Each structure stands twice: as structure tokens, then as C-alpha cells.
Amino acid sequence: MQITDEHRALAREESEQTAARGAMSEKNAARLRVIREEDRIERCGELRFASALASVIVTPDNLARLVGRCSSDQSHLQRRALKLAWFIGTKGNRLGTEIATPGDVLFLSALTRDEETMTDAQFAEAWRVKKVFKRTESGQPAAKPCVNKGCGRGEGQTRARVAKAGDSCSRECRNVVKAVMTRARQSAKPAWATA
Numbered sequence: 001m002q003i004t005d006e007h008r009a010l011a012r013e014e015s016e017q018t019a020a021r022g023a024m025s026e027k028n029a030a031r032l033r034v035i036r037e038e039d040r041i042e043r044c045g046e047l048r049f050a051s052a053l054a055s056v057i058v059t060p061d062n063l064a065r066l067v068g069r070c071s072s073d074q075s076h077l078q079r080r081a082l083k084l085a086w087f088i089g090t091k092g093n094r095l096g097t098e099i100a101t102p103g104d105v106l107f108l109s110a111l112t113r114d115e116e117t118m119t120d121a122q123f124a125e126a127w128r129v130k131k132v133f134k135r136t137e138s139g140q141p142a143a144k145p146c147v148n149k150g151c152g153r154g155e156g157q158t159r160a161r162v163a164k165a166g167d168s169c170s171r172e173c174r175n176v177v178k179a180v181m182t183r184a185r186q187s188a189k190p191a192w193a194t195a
């Protein structure tokens with residue numbers, strides 16, 4: 001195991017506490033060390049989870065999968081995903097920022113007893129999501145980034161979302177990609193071919 005500054009700080013804290021309270025039994029000290037190590041591992045796990053969350057593209061299927069992964073209960077995943085989407089789309093909670101732990105995902109997607117028993121139409125009306133699921137003009141879920149790496153037509157000047165990998169969001173982006181490919185082809189040609 002790597003001895004980090006954190007470990008040293010913990011050990012120091014522990015020995016100070018022990019000195020302050022008189023001799024702590026060997027058994028208690030060992031138990032405390034185990035608890036602290038578990039806390040540390042949990043914190044690392046949460047950080048990794050938050051950064052993985054930040055890369056989830058918000059689509060109904062992706063959110064349903066996310067809720068399913070955070071929960072031992074696999075019922076009503078689509079409804080729970082819709083409720084989570086409402087907190088993302090309407091309340092502005094971001095995956096990886098405000099929503100950062102499996103507990104956050106579970107909390108924001110938990111259904112009340114009424115919500116479990118109402119019809120799909122009633123549920124959809126109660127948790128209507130207007131903006132969060134991006135769709136292309138043809139109505140497909142927009143889940144992939146525009147093929148133009150410099151595209152800034154998406155929200156917050158990020159890459160716009162398209163239905164399939166390799167699609168472009170606009171004529172302009174299509175032309176940019178075409179120009180890049182043409183340049184790449186030309187520079188790959190030997191000098192005598194262009195001379």
C-alpha cells in the first residue's frame with residue numbers, strides 16, 4: 001500500500017487522539033483504521049463515479065440504464081428515468097456536478113406510491129420534460145456528437161448532437177469535414193502527383 005500524506009495525517013490524528021484519551025485498546029485502534037480505509041475507498045469511488053456521470057449523454061435509455069445500475073430494484077426504470085430527466089432538464093441539475101453519487105441518482109428518481117400506480121399518460125403529464133432529450137429534426141434521439149470536431153452549434157457552444165456517429169449537424173459542418181478530408185488526401189499524395 002502506498003503511504004500518502006493523507007495516511008500520515010490520519011496516523012498523526014489517531015496518535016494524538018489516543019494520547020488525549022489515554023490508551024486506546026489495540027482492538028479499537030485496529031477497527032478505527034479499517035473504518036478510515038473504507039471511508040477513503042468510498043470517497044475515491046465517488047469521485048470516479050461523478051466523472052463517469054459527467055460523460056453520460058442524456059437520453060431516455062441512458063438514464064434508465066443509469067438508474068438501473070445504481071439500484072437493486074429494477075422496476076419502473078423508464079418512469080424513474082423520466083423523473084430524473086425532469087430534475088436535469090427543468091431544474092438544471094447536472095450529471096457529475098449536482099448529481100454526483102449513486103445516492104443522488106436514486107433520490108431524484110424515486111417514485112411515490114401514486115407515481116408507481118398511475119397510468120403512463122398521467123405520469124408523462126406530471127413529469128413532462130420539454131428540453132432535456134435532444135432530438136434531431138427527423139425525431140430520432142440525438143445521442144452522438146457532430147462529426148465536425150470544431151462544431152459549436154450545440155448548447156453552450158459545444159458540439160451539436162446528431163443521431164448517428166459520423167453525422168454532421170448542418171451543411172456548414174459537413175463542408176468543414178469535407179474540406180479537411182480533401183486537404184488530408186492532397187497532403188498524402190507524393191509531390192510528383194500534384195506538381
Ligand SMILES: [Zn+2]
Pocket residue numbers: 146147148151152153159160168169170173
Ligand atoms: Zn456541427
